[in-house]
Amino acid sequence: MRILVTGGAGYIGSHACQRLLKDGHTVVALDNLLRGHQKPMDMLKAAHAKSFNFVHADLGDSKAVLETLDTNELDTVMHFGALAYVGESVEDPLWYYRNNISSGIGLLDACDAAHGGKGIKRFIFSSSCATYGNPPTNMIPVPEHCPQSPTSPYGYTKLHFEHILKDYANKRTIDNNPIALTMLRYFNVAGSDRTGMLGEDHTPETHLIPVAIDAALGKRESMSIFGTDYPTPDGTNIRDYVHVEDLISAHALAMDSTQIGQIEAFNVGIGKGYSVREILDSVKRVSGVDFTVHDAPKRAGDAIALYNNPAKIKSTLGWDAQITDIDEVVASAFNWLKDHPNGYRD
Numbered sequence: 001m002r003i004l005v006t007g008g009a010g011y012i013g014s015h016a017c018q019r020l021l022k023d024g025h026t027v028v029a030l031d032n033l034l035r036g037h038q039k040p041m042d043m044l045k046a047a048h049a050k051s052f053n054f055v056h057a058d059l060g061d062s063k064a065v066l067e068t069l070d071t072n073e074l075d076t077v078m079h080f081g082a083l084a085y086v087g088e089s090v091e092d093p094l095w096y097y098r099n100n101i102s103s104g105i106g107l108l109d110a111c112d113a114a115h116g117g118k119g120i121k122r123f124i125f126s127s128s129c130a131t132y133g134n135p136p137t138n139m140i141p142v143p144e145h146c147p148q149s150p151t152s153p154y155g156y157t158k159l160h161f162e163h164i165l166k167d168y169a170n171k172r173t174i175d176n177n178p179i180a181l182t183m184l185r186y187f188n189v190a191g192s193d194r195t196g197m198l199g200e201d202h203t204p205e206t207h208l209i210p211v212a213i214d215a216a217l218g219k220r221e222s223m224s225i226f227g228t229d230y231p232t233p234d235g236t237n238i239r240d241y242v243h244v245e246d247l248i249s250a251h252a253l254a255m256d257s258t259q260i261g262q263i264e265a266f267n268v269g270i271g272k273g274y275s276v277r278e279i280l281d282s283v284k285r286v287s288g289v290d291f292t293v294h295d296a297p298k299r300a301g302d303a304i305a306l307y308n309n310p311a312k313i314k315s316t317l318g319w320d321a322q323i324t325d326i327d328e329v330v331a332s333a334f335n336w337l338k339d340h341p342n343g344y345r346d
């Protein structure tokens with residue numbers, strides 16, 4: 001297929017480009033480089049000169065997106081491009097709504113106008129378990145029919161964009177020009193490409209595994225656990241960590257399986273939760289470093305336990321996580337960060 005990958009220079013988007021190119025697709029990554037990196041784009045271009053291109057543009061620039069779709073004859077969009085930090089979204093909600101919603105609508109305008117008004121055929125959206133907020137305990141593990149009730153502006157941007165996409169897909173059906181729409185609600189994405197080419201380089205970094213690895217590598221003196229008296233076996237929060245390569249496999253399956261005219265939503269998580277302490281123990285095992293950990297007060301809005309019920313994605317797409325050993329997930333992240341102490345700036 002011929003695929004536009006928005007946010008293609010970011011952590012997950014770059015891994016998606018790599019896998020799609022390996023599978024023989026033609027890929028154009030589009031990114032404004034606010035949070036993404038030029039270097040993985042250059043590496044992918046060097047490895048796939050004929051089937052890969054990078055466009056430095058903003059999602060909201062409909063003209064640039066339209067030109068990209070038309071000149072490259074792209075019919076499928078994987079939409080990873082977004083601002084993606086919960087805390088930052090609380091501090092500057094309007095920026096988050098403007099970027100993730102308004103610019104996202106700019107992208108949809110271009111998707112609608114592409115190919116002489118015929119529009120694109122497939123759209124796969126990076127949604128989030130943040131749309132579920134703090135699910136009731138009888139909804140854990142979390143199924144897709146769990147009520148969606150975000151606890152942050154970031155979560156709301158993802159939920160609102162799901163609604164916008166559904167309305168757009170319904171309009172395309174009414175116009176007798178249907179589209180295949182898949183919304184993938186990721187749990188915590190972790191690890192990096194096991195060939196060692198791509199990694200996770202976020203500034204600022206807020207995700208637990210890379211933060212703990214930074215502590216193990218001596219890039220920070222210590223780290224904190226926010227809340228140690230939750231009603232969980234060891235008192236810390238529980239989350240579901242899906243390896244980035246397994247996550248991209250879910251995209252590949254969704255692209256092939258969701259039929260034109262269908263609207264589908266799937267959770268993507270392995271279906272097992274790990275506590276914060278279990279993750280830190282894994283990072284200590286993998287790195288061999290017993291870094292300092294401080295107990296800190298709970299953060300407002302943090303769910304106690306959040307992990308996936310993968311029944312629907314297993315039965316419908318035939319997806320199952322291949323990398324379920326947490327040490328293997330952590331090792332893939334650790335190896336890249338150890339070899340690239342300055343991330344992509346090396």
Ligand SMILES: NC(=O)c1ccc[n+]([C@@H]2O[C@H](COP(=O)([O-])OP(=O)(O)OC[C@H]3O[C@@H](n4cnc5c(N)ncnc54)[C@H](O)[C@@H]3O)[C@@H](O)[C@H]2O)c1
Nearest residue numbers: 007010011012031032034035036058059081082084186189
């Ligand atoms: N990392 C996770 O654990 C996780 C979990 C759930 C959902 N998600 C979603 O997955 C997607 C990718 O996340 P990530 O961790 O790779 O984040 P990332 O920040 O590494 O990648 C996002 C990319 O989008 C680009 N971008 C943002 N706004 C843009 C705009 N207006 N125009 C063009 N490019 C723009 C950024 O420059 C960046 O390269 C996001 O939509 C995020 O909300 C991530």
